[in-house]
Amino acid sequence: MPVRSLPPPNKRRKTAVESTSVKSLEAQLTSAVAENGSLNPLADLLIMANGSSDAREMSKAVYSVYRVFVLIITRGMLIHGGDDAAKLVRKWIWEKLDSYVELLVGLLQDEEPSLRKSSLEILFSLLKHLSTSLTKSSSAAQPQFHFAHFKHIVHGLLLCPPSPRSYGSSKHHSKTMPDVRENFVEVWFSVYDDIRWCFLREATTVLSKYSSAENPHLLDNMLSIMEKLSTFPTDSSELNSWWVEELGIKPQKYKNVKGDAEDDAAELVDENDEDDWRKFFDEDSNAKDVKKNGVKGRAYTLTFHQSLYSLQAHRAVFTRTWLNFLPHLSSITTSSDRALTTRALNIMHRGVLPHLTRPVLVMDWISACVDLGETVGLLALNALFILMRDYNLDYPSFFTRLYGFLHRDVLHLKHRARFFRLTELFLSSTHLPATLLASFVKRLSRLSLNAPPAAIIMIVPFTYNILKRHPALMVMIHNDSGTDGDPFIADEPNPNSTNALDSSLWELHSHIHHYDPAVSTIVRIFSEAFTKPGYSMEDFLDHTYGTLIETEVRRKIKKEPALAMELRKDLFPTGDATNSDDCLVGRDVVSELWVFG
Known part of the structure; x- marks a missing residue:
């Protein structure tokens, strides 16, 4: 049986009656407001608005009630004053208005988009009318804002x-x-x-x-x-x-x-x-x-x-x-809700700190976020850096906290690109001590031994830029003072006490023999003269296994590789012909090997 596209006849008749009733009630109320008559039909109109299950009919009733309340407000029927009877009427109207506003606030979550949009617009329109009426009735010599209604919104x-x-x-x-x-x-x-x-x-x-x-x-x-x-x-x-x-x-x-x-x-x-x-x-x-x-x-x-x-x-x-x-x-401790902290930190430097009366007031909260580590901690470090750079915040342990983020996982997580982008910003000053920068370079060099190729491709230009900006670190490229062992103290949490400047970057040199040609090629930059002005890190931050493979597949071969193969006749001996030169004649031995069963 086909599905009906229209409601049954009895429902259509009921809807038509309701629509007529809405128009009739609105007309009665309009006349009552103009002639100071009874407003009792307002209660019936509100009942129809609250009880309607059809979105279209509810919308009609909601707008009818809105027009009636606009007339009531503009006529000054909610202004204080009058005898006891007028106060009772005014109290009754406020109760009905509160009921109507409660309906509109609930409709902001309705499944019908048109009802949500119209409810929000009506709420703000009522705010304007109520504020204007409050201004006219107030004894204060200044405009008023109807906070009581705005609270509902x-x-x-x-x-x-x-x-x-x-x-x-x-x-x-x-x-x-x-x-x-x-x-x-x-x-x-x-x-x-x-x-x-x-x-x-x-x-x-x-x-x-x-x-x-x-x-x-x-x-x-x-x-x-x-x-x-x-x-x-x-x-x-x-x-x-x-x-x-x-x-x-x-x-x-x-x-x-x-x-x-x-x-x-x-x-x-x-x-x-x-x-x-x-x-x-x-x-x-x-x-x-x-x-x-x-x-x-x-x-x-x-x-x-x-x-x-x-x-x-x-x-x-x-x-x-x-x-x-x-x-x-x-x-908040759950990982799903911790995303709110990440979102707040994402806008902290550009949307919050510039508009605070005293930006250092958020220092304690941001410092606590650093302890959470991972993406949250890194973004918190960014906010701390902005406070230090732009608002003169004194935070001596900043680079020690940043150094603590240099662990094995940071090169394997999805926020790896963000880490390098922010770390390059943090270490961009030419006034940082060489011992501090040497620790960062050496730690990254050590971590590259277990890093995926895409991470190594980030580390190499990052290191090159720091060495280019700080010539005092050039000694780490060919340093052979550690013949009895690497003097670098890997477990030292303080980057100023790791002896990294006395060490070398032998870990990066070892990648010359890396299996990935992209890694082995880019790491050779350290064996050449430092004549390049520096790399743009943005060109290296989006690499993954997928992009590396895609690059190799699309690489154009300029010169065909040399290929030499000597086929031994006795490679696949069979039967009595193991030593016979004719054992392979007329046979495709390789093809036979791939025939199963």
Whole structure:
């Protein structure tokens, strides 16, 4: 029996009735708002929106409720004031609005993409309308941002409650839908300065209130948003885009005074008194990076509106978010979840450190990551190197820790290319002592004895570049002082005490007889004059067994190899003809050997 492409007639009739009811209820509510009539049909409309199983009908109901609430908000029906009856009505409307927002937040995880997209857009549209209404009703002489509504949006993006249409499925919170995350980042988070500032502030609150054990995807959801932030302002003049239009009015100049207006503003920033954390993450108002176009003053003394125009305040809330987020990654021990630490370290040098109020604040966390080793430890060393080079961090044991990464496994793991790329950067300074560099060169030379051909091809140009940059190491090429044995102390963890400079690179010389022609050819560079300017390491970092074999297969033979073979007639004797010269006449002995059975 063929499958029906259309729903049964009774279902079609039911859907048509529901659609008519939605339109009828919306019309009744529109008239009621205009004439101050009864809003009781709003409860019926919400029931229909929550109870619909069909995505199309739910979308119609959701948009109908949205249009009704926009009318209610713009008419000022949620503004404080009035008699007791008006307060009861206003409380009832807020309950219905909260129920509607809860529905929209759940739909961010719905299986229907159109519902997810429309729900996010409606949530942000309501944020704009609610903030405008709050500004009009507030006694404070500054624009307002509706944090209570924005909290629901942040919870939906980070905690991801299930969709109300997910009947029978898992009710556990999950990962943010990729299209929802991309839409949020591209349309709001990376564009509007007020949305970015408020999200960073509220995300920190979520981290402090909700356990990552009970919400296993919380850290992943947050990092997936944070790592895509590539438009963080670097100048006060870049603070010029606002989702809540009222915030586009520049605030009054900074005044360090206390009064009712300032108290109200502080309450808007945080109900729990955030002055302490803002003091800790604050910058000096006389810092060189405070531009004349921005709001000056210590960030913890600024009102919410002034904070949005202050580059110091943006950096302060950014710093607070990351310093609260990173310790949560330290408690992760599973290999699958440790990937979050790797992702955080991947963006640390370009997306985090330049925007922190004091980059050295993450030094302890990065140092702890070095102890994890492998890819995590290597990336942590990169972050430490950036702190040392650009932010004057004093970390004397850096090269000792780097030397500890030179073990047998590093030449066999998949992050081998990344190791050589970063190590070349770390050792690029011409002011490093020769004894230190000799230890690195010698250790790599020793490890090459058991390394795959692709790794040796990386080691040779790496060593050549260091010798070229530091002529004091040239003695290691033809050093014969170790006639009684190699003076190199392989087990010494301190690279300044290995006696490597008194040793030689005999291990690399032995590869002249390597079975792989690519290795034996490139290693001969040490027996020639050092006239090359240096190798580009990027040309050697992607070699594998596959690329080496492919190179040999595609190699053009310029000259045919010489071949000489003398066929012995008595090589395959048979029967009585073992000594006969005619035993091979008329027979293909080789072909017969390959005939089985």
